[in-house]
Amino acid sequence: MRGGADVDVLVVGAGPAGAAAAITGARRGARVALVDRARFPRDKTCGDGLTAEALRLLETLGVDLPAGSAQAVRCVVLVSPRGRRVQLPMPGDGWHAAVVARRDLDHRLVRTAAAAGVQVVEGAEVTEVHPERDGVTVVTADGTAQRARWVVAADGSWSTLRRLLGGAPYRPGLGGWTAFRRYVRGIGDDRLWVLFTAELLPGYAWVFPLPGGRANVGFGVPRDSAVPGRTLTRRWRELWQGPLAEVLGPNVEADDRDRAWPIPTDFRPECLAAGRVLFAGDAAGVVDPMTGEGIAQALATGIAAARAVTAPHADPAGAGDPAAEADRVAAVYRRAVVDRLGTDLRLAAALGRVLAHPLGANAALAAVDTCDWTRRCFARWMFEDYPRALLATPRRWRRGVFRPPGASLRPGAPPLSPGAAG
Numbered sequence: 514m515r516g517g518a519d520v521d522v523l524v525v526g527a528g529p530a531g532a533a534a535a536i537t538g539a540r541r542g543a544r545v546a547l548v549d550r551a552r553f554p555r556d557k558t559c560g561d562g563l564t565a566e567a568l569r570l571l572e573t574l575g576v577d578l579p580a581g582s583a584q585a586v587r588c589v590v591l592v593s594p595r596g597r598r599v600q601l602p603m604p605g606d607g608w609h610a611a612v613v614a615r616r617d618l619d620h621r622l623v624r625t626a627a628a629a630g631v632q633v634v635e636g637a638e639v640t641e642v643h644p645e646r647d648g649v650t651v652v653t654a655d656g657t658a659q660r661a662r663w664v665v666a667a668d669g670s671w672s673t674l675r676r677l678l679g680g681a682p683y684r685p686g687l688g689g690w691t692a693f694r695r696y697v698r699g700i701g702d703d704r705l706w707v708l709f710t711a712e713l714l715p716g717y718a719w720v721f722p723l724p725g726g727r728a729n730v731g732f733g734v735p736r737d738s739a740v741p742g743r744t745l746t747r748r749w750r751e752l753w754q755g756p757l758a759e760v761l762g763p764n765v766e767a768d769d770r771d772r773a774w775p776i777p778t779d780f781r782p783e784c785l786a787a788g789r790v791l792f793a794g795d796a797a798g799v800v801d802p803m804t805g806e807g808i809a810q811a812l813a814t815g816i817a818a819a820r821a822v823t824a825p826h827a828d829p830a831g832a833g834d835p836a837a838e839a840d841r842v843a844a845v846y847r848r849a850v851v852d853r854l855g856t857d858l859r860l861a862a863a864l865g866r867v868l869a870h871p872l873g874a875n876a877a878l879a880a881v882d883t884c885d886w887t888r889r890c891f892a893r894w895m896f897e898d899y900p901r902a903l904l905a906t907p908r909r910w911r912r913g914v915f916r917p918p919g920a921s922l923r924p925g926a927p928p929l930s931p932g933a934a935g
Contacts, residue, residue, distance in 0.1 A: 518648050520544045520632070522822055523661035525639055525651065525674055528557065529808050530794025531667030532622035533815030536574050538665075539629040541823040546659060547631050548651075550638035553623050557615035558694055558774040560805070561729045562705075562721050565609040566897040567809035568920035570816070576625050582617035584703065584722050586610035589892060592708040592756065593878040594871040600704075601881075601892035607919025610705070610896045612721040612729065639668070642677040644788050647835035663822040663842070664790045667815060670777040672796040678787050689798075690716070690776035690805045693749050694731035696769035701726065701762060708756050709878070715803075715869035718752055720760050727768060730757065733776065733805045735865070745773075778802035780858050782851050786843035791818040799854055801901075803861035803868070809897055813853055821846035856902040890915075 522538045524531045527549035535547040563571075571578075585608055589601040603609050627633045634653075641652035642664075650660045666674035670689070706720040716734030723729060732752060734745065749771070779798040785791065794811035801807065821842050867873040881891045893899065899914055900906065 518660045518662045520546045520659065520661045522546075522663050522665060522819065523548070523649070523651055523659060524665045524667060525549075526667035526669060526794070526796070527551070527553070527623050527626070527633070527635075528619055528667060528669070528794060528811065529622060530796070530811035530815035530818075531665065532619070532626050533570070533574060533812045534665040534667060534793060534819040535626040535631045535633075535815075536622075536629050537816045537819035538823055539626070539631045541819065543819075543823050545626075545631045546634060546661070547623070547626055548634040548637045548639065548653065548659075549623075550636065552635045554616050554620040557619055558692075558772040559615045559808075560692070560694065560719060560721060560731060560733075561612050561614055561618075561723070562719075562806065562808075563611045563613060563618075564806060564809050564897040565893075565917075565919060567812060568608045568611060570809060570812040572920045574622075574625065574812070574816075576621055578611065578613060579617045579621050581724055582613055584612045584724050586612065586705045586722070586896075588704045589895070590704050590706045591878055591881070592706065593875050594709055594711045594714065595875050597875070597878060597882070599878050599882040599888065601888050601895070603892055603896070604889075604898075604919060607921050609893070609898055609919040612705070612723055614723060614729070639673055639677070642674055642790075644678070644790070647789075647838075649789050662789065665793055665815070665818045665822070666790050666796050667793045667811070668796055670775055670795040670798075672792065674790060675787070675792065675796065678790060680784070680787060689736045689778045689800070690733045691736050691745060691773060692731055692733035692776055692805060693745070693771060693773050694729060695767060695771050696723075696727060697730050697761065697765050698725070698727045698768045699762075699764040699766050700728045701764070702760070706760050708760070709868070709874045710752070710756055711871045712748055712751070714871060714874055715865050718757060720757070728761075730761070736775065776800050776805045776807065778805075778858075778862075780854070782847050782855070785847050785850060786839075789839050789842075791821065791843070791846050793818045797850070799850070799858065801861050802858060803865040806897075810854060814850055817849040817853065818846055821849065856906050857900050860902040860905065 521543040522545045524535045524547045535545050538545040591599040637653040643650040649664045652658045703722045708718040718732035721729040777798045778800045793814040799810040
């Protein structure tokens with residue numbers, strides 16, 4: 514890529530989207546810097562669940578799951594509003610679903626980026642962004658300025674870069690979820706539970722198992738300005754006294770304080786780029802609107818952004834109009850994200866409306882529980898073993914697409930050290 518900049522690609526935000534962009538860019542020969550205001554390892558409030566798609570993308574990036582932190586999911590239990598329990602066996606040929614604490618997963622991603630040659634800068638909060646004709650200058654709180662030909666903004670739903678560029682940030686109440694999470698210990702059940710209660714629909718509660726008898730327990734509901742925070746807090750307490758108590762058993766103990774966080778699901782392709790800045794992950798609003806799952810989508814958009822800015826159309830040997838070059842890159846990136854996620858996100862939003870009512874949720878789980886075949890098929894569909902809207906997109910059909918093998922990750926990789934990723 515041509516010179517005139519400190520780096521070819523500057524990635525802001527070192528979560529899954531940002532780390533995926535940094536790793537991909539570096540492996541495609543770009544000079545890449547990755548900055549984050551946090552220092553790793555750090556906690557990220559999340560459900561910690563990884564779908565088959567997320568696991569395969571991690572495998573593609575060369576990320577090993579940290580030893581002692583990854584729990585493979587072998588069985589899923591769905592609970593309907595009427596209390597019906599449906600057990601879904603997961604395929605045994607590799608990893609099709611897992612739970613990994615985000616503190617450990619994100620630390621592993623940042624370390625992988627550093628090993629790929631990425632310049633990792635922690636504890637660096639972005640305070641200024643200056644778009645230029647053929648690049649972008651980013652300034653951090655300590656006064657350091659770095660000029661890049663391209664910037665990937667993977668800085669979350671409250672994207673600082675979008676705000677600094679004059680764009681509207683994600684605003685609560687305009688689409689998305691609110692979620693609560695608590696880590697617990699003393700769990701004797703390694704199954705993954707999803708509970709649909711009438712009070713939460715189309716949201717749900719979960720128990721996601723972690724190694725050592727721990728679990729990530731929480732619930733998520735679509736954001737509604739008519740539901741005050743105190744009502745959600747009351748529902749959280751009621752869950753612990755009712756459905757969750759039955760699942761968790763008598764020996765459960767809190768292992769962390771309760772945390773709440775917003776989940777954006779307002780995907781708009783026109784907001785994926787602003788000049789030479791591409792938005793990825795939560796900053797792009799690509800979270801699944803039915804489940805609130807976003808790690809696979811974050812990884813996919815980070816990879817797509819890095820490919821867009823490192824492809825030949827992004828570096829025409831220094832010739833041509835820089836503005837036209839930026840338009841070409843933005844168009845390529847938008848097309849890649851829409852092709853990969855657009856139909857799936859629309860289908861998920863439609864299905865979310867069906868699950869908003871107890872009648873729809875009860876009927877859906879009754880259909881899932883028809884026979885072993887329906888249970889196996891739904892388990893694969895639920896955990897994104899193949900694209901959610903695959904039947905509606907024949908261009909993605911290929912041999913074996915409905916029965917792909919699981920990821921071949923190495924959960925026996927060395928444990929993470931508490932040190933920085935550099």
